[in-house]
Amino acid sequence: MISRWLAGLCAAALLPAALLLLPLLHLAPNRLVTGVPIAAAEALGAWLWPCLSLAALGPGLLAAARDKVTAGLAGLACLGALALLLAGLGAGAAELTAGKPFATRARLGSGAWTGMVVLVAALALAARRARLPGGGITASAAVAGLLACLWISGGLDALSLAVELRARSDMLGAALLDHLVLTLGALGLAASLTVALALWRRGRGTVELAVSGIQVVPAVALLGGLVAVLSALLAAVPALRAYGLSALGGLPALIGIAAYLLLPLWRGQQAARRAASPAHLAAADALGLSRRQILATIRLPLGAPLLVGGLRVAAVQALGLATLGALVGAGGLGTLVFDGMAQFAPDLILLGALPIIALSLATEAALGSLEAALRRHWPR
Known part of the structure; x- marks a missing residue:
């Protein structure tokens, strides 16, 4: 029991630490240069602490989970953290590029990619442990639905990848x-x-x-x-x-x-x-x-x-x-x-x-x- 909770505490600390230590965005004058790294506080703004809280709760619960209910709660926390991370990055990119030349780009940094990969993997594992129908398919459908909602609402429009997608x-x-x-x-x-x-x-x-x-x-x-x-x-x-x-x-x-x-x-x-x-x-x-x-x-x-x-x-x-x-x-x-x-x-x-x-x-x-x-x- 003690080792399981220790594993949960370690899992709860790792992802927030990665989000805080690694750059979440890179602000560049055009699409061809890497740009200046933007840390979590500036990239997420008011979204930072809710996102970090769920990013700690989801993996922590998942590592300590012993039943389907806890695993399901961990999956919901991971999905919520992913939603807050993406929405916060979209809002941060819009704020950083506001008033800048049209060619200015806000590109996802290593911290953002790390956070998204970890949260999606944790969501898939939580869906499997909760014995949801399809497991990975259910997790994929949830992520796809989240991305679709953010895309339709325009929450990701300021990100460089979304700019490239619209143009091509x-x-x-x-x-x-x-x-x-x-x-x-x-x-x-x-x-x-x-x-x-x-x-x-x-x-x-x-x-x-x-x-x-x-x-x-x-x-x-x-x-x-x-x-x-x-x-x-x-x-x-x-x-x-x-x-x-x-x-x-x-x-x-x-x-x-x-x-x-x-x-x-x-x-x-x-x-x-x-x-x-x-x-x-x-x-x-x-x-x-x-x-x-x-x-x-x-x-x-x-x-x-x-x-x-x-x-x-x-x-x-x-x-x-x-x-x-x-x-x-x-x-x-x-x-x-x-x-x-x-x-x-x-x-x-x-x-x-x-x-x-x-x-x-x-x-x-x-x-x-x-x-x-x-x-x-x-x-x-």
Whole structure:
């Protein structure tokens, strides 16, 4: 009991200390420079002490919680602290930039990012300990709702990231669509190739060696090589251009990303194939089941979680690799990331990177939940 309360006191002290010691905002004359660090007292103003109180209460209760009610109260405190932190930062940014030139930016500092990450993680853990339906999904929905309310009310308008989002909302929407199309296209191509390669029973060792060997090739080098190969092919057979083929754009990105996805999909497929033990198959033969019945009642139920596990790894990997598609003209969120790097604009980089992180986490959570559900439904 004493150790639990000591842990609670330590957890209650750490986050407020981080918020007080680290800069919450950076005030800069334009989007290209870091600017002057702004401490918590000036950044949050009147929001400071309510925010610090809830930031201490939430993690402290969570560390000491032994029941669902306490965990639920900890989650509410974390959500309240997050709301006060974001609202306070928005109000502080508006006050700091008032009367300044239009190019002046109030950028989130390391303390703000630390506070937001810790509070969101604590909220997700509290939702799980409180045994709320969905756990992480419930926490994500609460955070999304909070952000939506603050955005609609204009509470975040003065923050630099919000300024970039408003200026490039159309571009962001198109880039997000391109990113998803590229990701799903690469997944579909890799899955089709995996199924086709699985039919080559005698060449499984060769396939394993080939798909593993692709992983040691740097992604940028592979994309550059594909551009060179496609350029040579189109020069040799110009008629292919009539079919819309090009050395730059989606084609090399699609092929390159799919090549990296072959390994997790292949290993997931092979693990699923071996999920049914010889004893299972012998028992099915003894019962007189046909091959189709064995596939439907034994192989698929036992192998489905492993197939979904391979798909989960490949999907998250595809979302990350699709960022590099911008290097060969395939578009996607990588366009924003590389534009920001070229312009030394951190908020533009974040505008492209944050949706990728959110999509990856959502995909991991959704397919991970599906995999766990299949394992519970069809235990081995």
